[in-house]
Amino acid sequence: MPLQRELLQTKLLLKKNLLVSIRSWVSTLVEILSPAFFILILLIISKSPSPMSSLQRPAINYDSNIPICTPYVQDNCVTLLYSPSNSTLVNELMQLLAEINSPQLNISTNINQTGAVVPMYSVDDMNDFIANNPNVTMAAVEFQSFPENFTDTHHNDPILHKFSNLIMYNVLWNATCPNFINPKTCIDYAVPVNAAIHKAIHTYQARRKLGVLILGGGGGGGAPLPNDSTIPSITFSTSTFPLYDASLNAVGTYGCLFFYCGSMISFIFLMYKVSFEKEKHLKQGMIMMGLNGSVYFVSWFITCLVINVLLTLITIGVGAACQFSFFLSTNFFVNFLTFFLYILCMTQVAFFILTFIQSTKAAIGIGMTIFIVGSIIQLIFSLMSTFLFQILYETDNTSSLTARVILYVLPMYHFSKIVTDINQVTLLSKFTGVRFDWSNLYANLNSPTATNVNIPSTYESLVNLLILSIGYTVLAWYFEHIVPGNDGTSQPPWFFLLPSYWGISKKTPKFVEPPHFDQDILDEIEKANDPNNQAPVIIRGLSKTYHNMFNSKKDVKAVRYLSLSIEKGSVLCLLGHNGSGKSTTIGMLTGLISPSSGDAMIFGKSVISEIDQVRKQTSVCPQHDILWNQMSAYEHLELFAELKGIDKSLRKQCIDDALESVRLTRVAKNQITSYSGGMKRRLSIAIATIGDPNIIFFDEPTGSLDVASRRHIWNLIKEIKKDKVIILTTHLMDEADMLSDRIIILNHGVMACNGNSLQLKHKYGNGYSVNIIAKSQDHIPEIKSFMNNILPNSKLIMESADYLNFGIPLNTDETILQKFFKTLEELSTQENNPIRDFAVSQASIDDVFLNVTKLKHE
Numbered sequence: 001m002p003l004q005r006e007l008l009q010t011k012l013l014l015k016k017n018l019l020v021s022i023r024s025w026v027s028t029l030v031e032i033l034s035p036a037f038f039i040l041i042l043l044i045i046s047k048s049p050s051p052m053s054s055l056q057r058p059a060i061n062y063d064s065n066i067p068i069c070t071p072y073v074q075d076n077c078v079t080l081l082y083s084p085s086n087s088t089l090v091n092e093l094m095q096l097l098a099e100i101n102s103p104q105l106n107i108s109t110n111i112n113q114t115g116a117v118v119p120m121y122s123v124d125d126m127n128d129f130i131a132n133n134p135n136v137t138m139a140a141v142e143f144q145s146f147p148e149n150f151t152d153t154h155h156n157d158p159i160l161h162k163f164s165n166l167i168m169y170n171v172l173w174n175a176t177c178p179n180f181i182n183p184k185t186c187i188d189y190a191v192p193v194n195a196a197i198h199k200a201i202h203t204y205q206a207r208r209k210l211g212v213l214i215l216g217g218g219g220g221g222g223a224p225l226p227n228d229s230t231i232p233s234i235t236f237s238t239s240t241f242p243l244y245d246a247s248l249n250a251v252g253t254y255g256c257l258f259f260y261c262g263s264m265i266s267f268i269f270l271m272y273k274v275s276f277e278k279e280k281h282l283k284q285g286m287i288m289m290g291l292n293g294s295v296y297f298v299s300w301f302i303t304c305l306v307i308n309v310l311l312t313l314i315t316i317g318v319g320a321a322c323q324f325s326f327f328l329s330t331n332f333f334v335n336f337l338t339f340f341l342y343i344l345c346m347t348q349v350a351f352f353i354l355t356f357i358q359s360t361k362a363a364i365g366i367g368m369t370i371f372i373v374g375s376i377i378q379l380i381f382s383l384m385s386t387f388l389f390q391i392l393y394e395t396d397n398t399s400s401l402t403a404r405v406i407l408y409v410l411p412m413y414h415f416s417k418i419v420t421d422i423n424q425v426t427l428l429s430k431f432t433g434v435r436f437d438w439s440n441l442y443a444n445l446n447s448p449t450a451t452n453v454n455i456p457s458t459y460e461s462l463v464n465l466l467i468l469s470i471g472y473t474v475l476a477w478y479f480e481h482i483v484p485g486n487d488g489t490s491q492p493p494w495f496f497l498l499p500s501y502w503g504i505s506k507k508t509p510k511f512v513e514p515p516h517f518d519q520d521i522l523d524e525i526e527k528a529n530d531p532n533n534q535a536p537v538i539i540r541g542l543s544k545t546y547h548n549m550f551n552s553k554k555d556v557k558a559v560r561y562l563s564l565s566i567e568k569g570s571v572l573c574l575l576g577h578n579g580s581g582k583s584t585t586i587g588m589l590t591g592l593i594s595p596s597s598g599d600a601m602i603f604g605k606s607v608i609s610e611i612d613q614v615r616k617q618t619s620v621c622p623q624h625d626i627l628w629n630q631m632s633a634y635e636h637l638e639l640f641a642e643l644k645g646i647d648k649s650l651r652k653q654c655i656d657d658a659l660e661s662v663r664l665t666r667v668a669k670n671q672i673t674s675y676s677g678g679m680k681r682r683l684s685i686a687i688a689t690i691g692d693p694n695i696i697f698f699d700e701p702t703g704s705l706d707v708a709s710r711r712h713i714w715n716l717i718k719e720i721k722k723d724k725v726i727i728l729t730t731h732l733m734d735e736a737d738m739l740s741d742r743i744i745i746l747n748h749g750v751m752a753c754n755g756n757s758l759q760l761k762h763k764y765g766n767g768y769s770v771n772i773i774a775k776s777q778d779h780i781p782e783i784k785s786f787m788n789n790i791l792p793n794s795k796l797i798m799e800s801a802d803y804l805n806f807g808i809p810l811n812t813d814e815t816i817l818q819k820f821f822k823t824l825e826e827l828s829t830q831e832n833n834p835i836r837d838f839a840v841s842q843a844s845i846d847d848v849f850l851n852v853t854k855l856k857h858e
């Protein structure tokens with residue numbers, strides 16, 4: 001049941017992600033609470049006085065309303081006069097003003113209706129009325145500039161367009177209030193009238209942009225105003241629109257930036273977390289242990305979705321708690337989609353970028369750069385808001401088209417567009433009551449004209465974020481296949497066209513002609529190619545070339561025509577210099593690296609076409625520990641036991657046995673941050689042995705262990721090899737000598753020799769090895785000539801500073817050897833002896849290794 005297996009693996013990795021997040025709770029909290037942090041900064045900014053306040057006019061208190069007048073000279077009074085009455089815009093504005101004022105005012109041409117708002121044809125009519133009816137009118141508004149089409153004029157010139165939207169008016173109020181004597185009833189009309197006009201204009205704009213009915217109420221009637229002989233004294237002020245108070249300004253000016261910052265911290269965290277697992281080869285290690293590569297990404301994607309939902313809810317919750325109308329006056333789902341889709345899109349951008357990055361340093365660097373560049377973009381959009389969109393969509397010339405295309409692929413552009421749209425509508429909604437609802441998503445909030453109708457609506461911007469999320473997911477998936485990862489393998493750019501990729505047909509191995517080999521190796525090749533060979537591991541012509549994308553001359557032939565078979569119950573040791581192809585061989589046998597040619601059969605299953613079946617039989621202890629610092633040894637073993645499909649009833653026993661075998665029982669529950677390098681290595685070895693695999697690959701298993709631990713692991717390997725195949729790579733010759741049933745030395749990717757320890761010592765060993773330390777480097781020539789004279793068939797194997805190593809063939813005449821030893825002893829008593837110290841030993845694997853690799857070099 002492959003799907004069931006994948007679901008189980010996804011569950012396991014989610015559990016691992018949860019565990020790691022809980023254990024590193026400080027960074028998890030920082031990540032989750034980052035939006036709250038930025039919104040709180042916005043709150044502080046909104047509460048603190050603006051640094052520009054001394055240069056600005058005082059903010060308007062939008063909470064104040066125009067009180068309905070109370071007659072104090074005559075029986076009736078007029079709350080407000082306005083002119084001109086022949087302007088549709090002015091009339092609509094004043095009706096709106098009357099409607100949203102609390103208490104609601106009545107527009108009436110009947111000047112006898114107490115408290116009415118009365119339209120006047122012109123400013124002269126208004127002045128006449130005031131002069132003829134002293135102390136009847138509380139206030140008056142004279143509109144001086146009122147572009148009839150308000151938001152639609154002068155679109156071709158953005159600067160003119162800005163000014164054409166300007167409404168200018170004078171507010172006049174009656175300063176002769178006789179109640180000055182009684183200040184309680186004498187009310188200042190100037191401030192509330194000014195604020196009411198602001199509110200009315202803003203509501204007008206918002207309703208008009210959203211396409212909702214501008215007027216919802218108003219009207220009324222009343223009794224005629226009586227005359228009075230008192231001469232009114234009128235004072236006036238002039239005001240322009242708009243003028244917001246500081247708290248509204250904060251969201252309007254910095255909202256884009258701070259909401260963006262809050263959503264971007266998780267992006268940087270994601271870049272770090274995924275690149276960390278890549279850098280530490282954790283993903284590779286898990287794949288070698290049977291993990292499906294796509295499950296790895298699915299598990300990260302689900303983890304990100306959960307974090308994304310949390311971040312979105314926290315953003316909306318904290319924003320609403322701070323009383324920002326951006327959140328309070330916007331439909332919850334619109335707010336939710338804004339943040340959710342943006343963070344989702346940035347998650348996919350992170351996965352896309354990570355396909356090209358192998359190290360955490362690079363990932364954090366790029367993440368921070370995107371964060372900073374994005375912040376600058378947000379700030380520009382915050383400050384220029386709709387103005388910038390107008391310029392961008394004003395014309396369809398090449399430069400604006402190019403700018404639009406570039407901006408289109410940036411998720412932050414769409415985010416700032418949506419935030420600006422919502423801001424435009426909700427900025428004053430506390431006073432105007434206008435909300436940004438689901439149905440308003442389609443409205444064009446940017447004064448469309450014939451030329452700039454293309455400005456996307458809020459809905460289109462949300463859809464664009466979704467399209468980008470899907471686009472970046474596809475790109476991440478595609479480049480993940482074709483960009484060589486740190487395992488160096490990649491698929492051809494057309495991989496998705498290959499039936500084998502989709503499992504429709506099986507991959508077929510490619511075989512090439514073998515290079516020239518010695519007879520013993522040719523015998524082994526013949527054995528491996530024998531169709532009757534029943535060995536559990538049969539490798540046939542396995543080769544790997546790492547191609548250089550830019551220069552084929554720099555291609556690396558890491559392994560060339562490796563052919564051999566390995567019997568059950570044996571340890572095969574792969575020796576070789578650094579870079580000789582050992583890890584590549586293990587990578588190919590575990591399906592991590594795809595061979596360039598050849599194939600290997602593991603218990604009859606091909607590593608090319610049946611890797612899933614192969615992985616059920618194999619286990620790996622890679623060169624790099626596959627460990628998470630936040631998890632304990634027990635949790636690691638539990639994870640891998642489940643990954644290997646060990647039955648729940650047997651799991652605990654298996655884990656306890658594995659811990660016991662590497663002597664980690666006592667510290668099993670401790671997080672591995674407290675472990676030494678050796679302890680971590682022992683845990684990696686325990687992980688490799690769990691689940692009783694038939695074949696275990698040990699890639700330099702004891703490199704970082706002390707002598708005692710190393711001996712312990714050797715005993716362990718000897719014990720477990722009985723019914724298994726062990727393939728071991730090492731640089732330690734005594735380890736190879738002690739453990740191996742067969743040794744293969746790789747030299748520049750080519751099999752240079754093959755046989756057991758004794759056979760190799762006999763064939764390639766020096767018989768005896770003579771190590772000589774000269775008194776000084778000046779004595780080296782003297783010692784060399786001494787050796788040449790006394791033992792002409794000796795061979796210099798190694799020379800380093802004052803150290804010389806000679807090999808003496810096994811078949812050397814015994815009398816010559818005796819003479820040699822005697823001369824050495826005599827020399828040691830002489831004063832001019834060039835030798836400080838010497839030792840003679842029998843041939844070792846070291847000699848074999850040096851001889852073989854040197855021979856093949858020559």
Ligand SMILES: Nc1ncnc2c1ncn2[C@@H]1O[C@H](COP(=O)(O)OP(=O)(O)OP(=O)(O)O)[C@@H](O)[C@H]1O
Pocket residue numbers: 485486487488489546556557558576577578579580581582583584585
């Ligand atoms: N991802 C890769 N891309 C390109 N070349 C690579 C890649 N991985 C390995 N090589 C090259 O392939 C050759 C064999 O490398 P490999 O790691 O298999 O050697 P090794 O014997 O395991 O070395 P070591 O003992 O240092 O681990 C080396 O020349 C190495 O530089």
